[in-house]
Amino acid sequence: MASFALLLLLLLAISCLAVDQESSQRPQALGNSTSTSLRLGYYGSSCPNAETIVRQTLMTLLMQDPTAGAALLRLAFHDCDVMGCDASIILDSTPQFQSELESPKNFGIRRVDFIDRIKASLEGSCPRTVSCADIIALAARDSILLAGGPNIPVLTGRKDSTRADLVTANRKLATATSSVEEILQDFASMGINPQEAVSLLGAHTLGVGHCLSVVNRLYPSVDTKMDLMYSMALRVLCPSPKFYLNITAIPNDSTMFRFDNMFFKDAALRRVLFALDAAVESDPRTSIYTSKFAQNQGLFFDTFSRAFVKLTSVVNSEATQVRSNCRAINS
Incomplete structure (x- = not known):
């Protein structure tokens, strides 16, 4: 655990560097839709420290649970594959819709509480500015980096969905027994x-x-x-x-x-x-x-x-909010 903590501290220094600009071009039209507002440094003026807050908060949380990085990466995949990257996956059930987390295909999805805690840190600095959808994408990106993977230039500027879609989650999400053809077709749509x-x-x-x-x-x-x-x-x-x-x-x-x-x-x-x-x-x-x-x-x-930039750039054109609570739509 001490060596894991040391690795996180060393990577903190890396996190302060600017994101590599060589990969900053926007992806071509994908999946549901892509928003022209997605870009690197979207919060440069409205919340300049947003990505630093995400990474530093995540590093603290990973010291408590080193297994959470994999969970947050899977969360991003499953969010983006249903209606686009819009944080619909973490909405609680309401009389109007059932949570996507009720899908058997979301078995094992966990550490949504880490998204809540990152959101709380951001709300303290920049209320109702950074979307939950962006937090999910950034937390996944940073989980990869902090585990020794590449520093991926993930774009930001997503909005949060005002509904969940359990039916699509049940139909579309991949499982351990999905076929190669199904996987290739699903990704090709993005x-x-x-x-x-x-x-x-x-x-x-x-x-x-x-x-x-x-x-x-x-x-x-x-x-x-x-x-x-x-x-x-x-x-x-x-x-x-x-x-x-x-x-x-x-x-x-x-x-x-x-x-x-x-x-x-x-x-x-x-x-x-x-x-x-x-x-x-x-x-x-x-x-x-x-x-x-x-x-x-x-x-x-x-x-x-x-590929990860493409995946996380699939957006829900109907998503319009920046939720203050990632589990519920704004009233």
């Missing part, structure tokens, strides 16, 4: 090409999985795409096909706290948790990229950064 799509799956390098998402590969027989010794270890952790009897969290790869290309190296050895990840490694449309990323971490970082 202007993300196959190589970039594979790089985004590399986000699985952080965090853990659960037996819920693995038992289908272990019982009644072991998936042939899984390394035998790896499957034996997983059966110890998930000893029953009834997933609710298994509460073990399983590292996604052998460096679960570090954002690196280990996920792709493990994939080459058939040591990945999810059926989707195994399929991406074996599908000829995508395996060429998993191999390249396993061999070249710099290529993975560059491709992931480009």
